[in-house]
Amino acid sequence: MSRPVLFFDSGVGGLSVLAAVKKALPEAPILYVADNGGFPYGTKSEEEIxxxxxxxxxxxxxxxxxxLLVIACNTASTIALPFIRSALQIPVVGTVPAIKPAALLSKSHVFGVLGTEATIRQPYVDHLSEEFASDCTVIRQGSANxxxxxxxKLRGEKSDLALYRAELDRLLQQPEGDRIDVVVLACTHFPLVKEELEAVSxxxxxxxxxxxxxxxxxxYLADQLARKCELKSLWPVKPNEKHPPKGQLLYTAPTEILMPFRENIKKRGLNEIVFL
Structure with missing residues (x-):
């Protein structure tokens, strides 16, 4: 494998980011790392992360x-991104709550931020709200569920929609929650269940x-690095249906891999599962 784009998350939430990045970098081989040995991050302390x-x-x-490294995890990014960038010598893309676009899109000037408990309490979220949404009311809600x-869902299991409604209600029933018109999914896991959240709204x-x-x-960072190396592209071989770029899913701890899950990740271009 030529130098891959490394995706990192505590679990499979980063798959919600993978599709967009693969579209932007279709020629890049992908190594997706799920730190199931440390899962879940959202209930851990800042020091642990x-x-x-x-x-x-x-x-x-x-x-x-x-x-290139993509931290496809809001919790890890809002807590550890400065430490990660100072420790590594490669370009790093972080994932932070989409507060700026929410402020631009909200007509009521009241929007919700739905993330993990660890993410929504971070000063980084305070700074984003102050910088980009000072004229808005920002209502936060944490959800581990x-x-x-x-x-x-990625394992192929079906869940009662009432469970999703209960999580959304905790946000919407807060003071001024009845005015929310935009909800920021501030955990990369949450776009994977966007359809369910829309169904119960x-x-x-x-x-x-x-x-x-x-x-x-x-x-942008891939193009910048290619220019620095005096290359037209970091990945000169163009992929096609017969020869797609290689995609691997790496787990940091042993786990059972069931067929529905294997099929789900294969659709996302991850054809090989390995363990660290």
């Missing part, structure tokens, strides 16, 4: 020599995430 993630990524970068539901809501912005940033 800031200690575990940079150390693990350091080992992964040394072993697999990626051209939606992470679990998204992981179950008591009124039309616009659910948004940051995948397109991440893809644009990844393309």
């Amino acid at each position: 800031a200690t575990r993630v940079p150390a693990l990524l350091g080992r992964l970068v040394e072993r697999y020599d990626p051209a 939606l992470v679990t539901l998204a992981e179950a 008591p009124r039309p809501l616009l659910f948004i995430d940051g995948s397109e912005g991440i893809a644009r940033r990844a393309r």
Whole structure:
């Protein structure tokens, strides 16, 4: 495999970012790392995340020599991104809540941020809200259950829609929650269950995430690196249906892989599963 784009998340949430980045970088081989050995991140302390993630990524970068790293996890990005960038010598794309576009899209000037508990309490979210949404009311809600539901969906398991409604209600029933017209999905797991959230919403809501912005940033950094290396492209061989770019899913701990899940990730271009 030529130098891959390394995706990193605690689980399979980063798959919601993968499609957009693959569209922006169709020629790039993909190594997707799911840190199931540390899953879930959203219920862990800042100290645990800031200690575990940079150390693990350091080992992964040394072993697999990626051209580019995409932290496809809001929790890891909002807590550990500065530590990761200072520790690594490759371009790093982080994932942060799409507060700026939400502020532009909200007609009521009241929008929700639905993420993990660890993400929504971060000062980084405060700074984004102050910088880009100072004229808006930003209502936050943490949910560990939606992470679990998204992981179950990728395994082919069906969940009661009432579980999704309960999580959404916790956001909408907060003070001024009846004025929310945009919901930021501030965990990469959550776009995987966007259809379910739309199905249980008591009124039309616009659910948004940051995948397109991440893809644009990844393309920009890849082009910048190619110019620095005096190359037209980091990946000169153009993919086609017979020879698609290689895609691997790597787990940091043993786990059972069932056929529905294997089929789901294969549709996303990850044809090989390996364990660290």
